[in-house]
Amino acid sequence: MLKIGITCYPSLGGSGVVATELGKLMAERGHEVHFITHSLPFRLGKFHKNIFYHEVEVSDYYVLKSPPYDLTLASKMAQVADMHKLDVLHVHYALPHAVCAFLAKQMVKHELKVVTTLHGTDITILAQEESLKELIRMGINNSDAVTAVSQDLIEETRKLLDINREIDLAYNFVDKRVYYPRECKQLRQEFAQPNEKLLMHISNFRPVKRIMDVVEVFSKVSRSVPSKLLFVGEGPDLPKARCKVQELGLEDRVFFLGKQDDVAQMISIADLLLLPSEKESFGLVALEAMACGVPTIGSNAGGIPELITHGETGYLAPIGDTSTMTRYAIDLLKDERKYADFREACLQRARQVFCNDLVAGEYEDIYYRVLGKT
Numbered sequence: 001m002l003k004i005g006i007t008c009y010p011s012l013g014g015s016g017v018v019a020t021e022l023g024k025l026m027a028e029r030g031h032e033v034h035f036i037t038h039s040l041p042f043r044l045g046k047f048h049k050n051i052f053y054h055e056v057e058v059s060d061y062y063v064l065k066s067p068p069y070d071l072t073l074a075s076k077m078a079q080v081a082d083m084h085k086l087d088v089l090h091v092h093y094a095l096p097h098a099v100c101a102f103l104a105k106q107m108v109k110h111e112l113k114v115v116t117t118l119h120g121t122d123i124t125i126l127a128q129e130e131s132l133k134e135l136i137r138m139g140i141n142n143s144d145a146v147t148a149v150s151q152d153l154i155e156e157t158r159k160l161l162d163i164n165r166e167i168d169l170a171y172n173f174v175d176k177r178v179y180y181p182r183e184c185k186q187l188r189q190e191f192a193q194p195n196e197k198l199l200m201h202i203s204n205f206r207p208v209k210r211i212m213d214v215v216e217v218f219s220k221v222s223r224s225v226p227s228k229l230l231f232v233g234e235g236p237d238l239p240k241a242r243c244k245v246q247e248l249g250l251e252d253r254v255f256f257l258g259k260q261d262d263v264a265q266m267i268s269i270a271d272l273l274l275l276p277s278e279k280e281s282f283g284l285v286a287l288e289a290m291a292c293g294v295p296t297i298g299s300n301a302g303g304i305p306e307l308i309t310h311g312e313t314g315y316l317a318p319i320g321d322t323s324t325m326t327r328y329a330i331d332l333l334k335d336e337r338k339y340a341d342f343r344e345a346c347l348q349r350a351r352q353v354f355c356n357d358l359v360a361g362e363y364e365d366i367y368y369r370v371l372g373k374t
């Protein structure tokens with residue numbers, strides 16, 4: 001049995017979801033898991049006897065220009081590691097977490113191993129900033145193991161940071177007990193008539209998600225396939241998308257649902273997921289859709305092609321090529337037999353490649369490896 005500390009951004013994004021779900025799986029596997037975060041991870045759910053939560057409380061003393069979150073986190077990591085004799089501290093998202101873990105490691109009284117998981121924008125955006133680059137490189141180089149969520153991200157990390165050390169590939173995963181095709185006839189009826197198809201986009205609506213492309217693809221698809229579009233989530237580009245929907249006169253066919261708790265249920269009512277991102281190191285939502293039997297039409301950016309098999313579990317097109325995306329969407333929605341094959345391929349691939357047990361086992365092996373217990 002291991003004692004594992006986990007730090008992540010607990011309240012947003014796929015990295016927080018993956019970190020929390022991984023912690024829950026480790027607890028189920030008999031390990032003791034300590035979350036060290038600024039607030040309760042939103043996917044933590046019900047009480048589990050092997051899971052503990054330690055809140056990072058930041059001083060707001062007036063002399064300090066901004067609350068020193070990073071330093072307080074490092075100090076809390078060291079405190080929890082000492083008090084509970086943690087074996088491993090697994091941090092998700094390089095900045096500031098890998099750097100805080102490095103500091104914590106200097107403070108603890110026993111040997112603490114650090115595993116850092118890179119999720120995407122910590123490298124593709126933040127490591128491009130000169131003011132942060134060296135810090136991120138230092139955090140990565142001083143971790144006992146580093147993992148990345150796609151081969152593409154491994155390559156980007158090597159290229160951008162000129163890093164030669166070993167980086168393990170550990171794909172994101174979904175819990176098959178949560179993500180499976182749900183029976184949601186009633187919910188579907190709220191949005192679509194029996195003859196209509198449902199397209200969906202779920203994200204944080206940041207520019208990188210290219211949600212205008214989502215509207216454009218839908219606008220063209222809806223000209224030849226009776227359909228509706230559901231937007232789930234919220235973020236900076238939401239107002240722009242609303243305006244475009246109005247401009248195109250699609251208000252009665254596009255629904256903005258805001259943030260939703262039960263993603264598995266929501267995705268299960270969709271026929272297609274649209275993910276035309278500019279950059280996506282993995283694209284967790286497309287995996288969640290795949291596990292619910294919903295194919296994705298997306299861009300061939302970043303790690304998306306490692307997740308979606310073009311022509312089997314979805315279709316990929318160049319970034320911004322909404323005409324090709326539209327053609328693929330119409331092709332799939334109009335061909336019942338092909339759609340059924342794609343659906344089955346989605347379910348198989350999610351279970352075989354991105355299953356919770358498999359990926360949790362891979363992370364466990366990494367923990368034992370850094371502890372010299374293999």
Ligand code: GMT
Pocket residue numbers: 012013014015016018093119120121124149172208279280281282283284285302
């Ligand atoms: O920066 C973001 O978009 C959020 C970030 C996160 O913390 O969730 O997303 C990244 O990590 C996810 C989980 O590993 C991946 O599924 C996303 O592809 C990745 N985002 C980008 O690469 C843009």
